[in-house]
Amino acid sequence: MKDATKERLKALEKVGRVVIKIGSAVLTSEDGLDLRVVNRLVDQIALIHDRGVDVILVSSGAVAAGCKVLSSCRAKSDLVFKQATSAVGQSRLMHAYDEVFGRYKKITAQILLTRDDLNNRERFINARNTMLQLLRWRVIPIINENDTVAVQELKFGDNDALAALILNLAEADLFINLTSADGVFSDNPLENSQAERIACIRDINAMPIQEMCKGKTKQGSGGMYSKLMAARKAAQIGVPTLILSGKDRFCLEKAFEGEDLGTWIMPCQKVISSRKFWLAYNLxxxxxxxxxxxxxxxxxxxxxxxxxxxxxxxxxxxxxxxxxxxxxxxxxxxxxxxxxxxxxxxxxxxxxxxxxxxxxxxxxxxxxxxxxxxxxxxxxxxx
CATH class of the missing domain: 2.30.130.10 (PUA domain)
Structure with missing residues (x-):
């Protein structure tokens, strides 16, 4: 375990480009988008960015932001409802990010993607070129699925799956997945009080993920299962994952200072090429x-x-x-x-x-x- 801790610290110290995925369960409360959480996370992300690290956000929360301003809105699960509330909420979510990042003199850019955008190799390359140019300008891209036009058959499924594809698109070297849990546990902590946090996963391919992951967060769409599947994909292209509680007030700051928080998932020894990754998961x-x-x-x-x-x-x-x-x-x-x-x-x-x-x-x-x-x-x- 000492070797894993050293590798984690080394990776965090040397990270050059990170994809940070922020889940709905972190950003929202019963009343919708929680602006206090947005402020706290942006404060920490700005510090990471000040260290010279390229930061890409994959952010949920558009539907919750839309529900918050629609007085007649009542949460439903059908696609049309989510598309309509996302259309209302996406601009408000971006406005919240843009305003808070602006206090730190950070420029943000909104990127809305559908699976079609990444399935087509030419459009994939165009999206990559746009992303890399934004990063050269030290802009912070904020990515979400384009819910207003995506049909059910062509959706990414959830933002965990989208974030895994962005790792390959942006050539990132670290994936941080912020969720409502304190990391990965040996069992569902909501059902088993004896469940213990797993500090490090050396070989994620050997884990019985289906058996370990039961249930979803109330606001989210994926639960821990989708986060571990995203981490598996990240590991295939040599990218480590840190699954961390975004509810912890100083989660990112503590992690980069070396505190043992969340779950560190090590990359595979044998990695696949970016092109093979695209073939397997975009088509x-x-x-x-x-x-x-x-x-x-x-x-x-x-x-x-x-x-x-x-x-x-x-x-x-x-x-x-x-x-x-x-x-x-x-x-x-x-x-x-x-x-x-x-x-x-x-x-x-x-x-x-x-x-x-x-x-x-x-x-x-x-x-x-x-x-x-x-x-x-x-x-x-x-x-």
Missing amino acids: EPCGEVVIDQGAARAVFLQGKSLLPAGIVAVKGEFGKGDLVKVIVRGGAEKPAVGLSNYSSSDLALIMGKKSSEIEELLGECLYSEAIHRDNLLSEVLGL
Whole structure:
């Protein structure tokens, strides 16, 4: 544990760019957006920014801010209600941030994103370029999902998932997730008084997250499960996560001074590239290919490309270059994902065949691999 504490202190001392996600349960009360909390957090964030650290906020609270000013508003869970109240509340949330940051002579910028903005590679690059330019100007981007236009099927799900994608977009080296809990516990502390805080998680992939996480915060949409899933994704690209109580009046200040608060989640030893991360978590698979055990060993254990010979079934319709799931026949492995070199119809013709037979079946052999290893990720979470 001493080594983990040293690594945590070292990372906090050397952090150059941090994504701080602030959840609804931190920013809101029964009456809506709590401006006192906004003031306290901005005070601490400004101190971090003064140290030369680039800060990106992913902030919830627009719906709560909207409810606060709508006297006839009664909380509902349907999408139209949330979109309408978010339209009212988003400008008020940004005004609150802009006003408080302005006291410290900090400039903020609002960025509203939908999943479509990050699914399209060109728009993803444009968003990254915009973000990096803002950071060069020492502006603090404040990001939220564009709830007013996002349809249910294309929503990020919650701001924890969005924050994990922003880590990759902004090339951050630290993720701080502010929540209403004091960190990750061995069990649900609301149900088990004996539950203990876990100070450090060395290998988040080995954790039984589904069993550990029960229930949600009253105001939030994700609960601890979504926070740990976001931390898993962060770990895959080599970014540590600190899950911290935003209710603690000086949480960020104490953490950067070295106090043992919250839960520190260490990054994976083996990291994946930014591009593979984008393929896995920004795109939606269009179809599936089922592979045999021999191909599974090559893909999952040896990191090799997927050849047509190892494919036993093709499901769904997809085109050349589309993302597909790779599922092992009769296996327990989680699905992989990759960009197919062939359409589903062509792949159905050449599956089970050797690469030398492709030209005879299709008239030409542009690729010997069904999915090249550079376009294949075998450690995908949440599929």
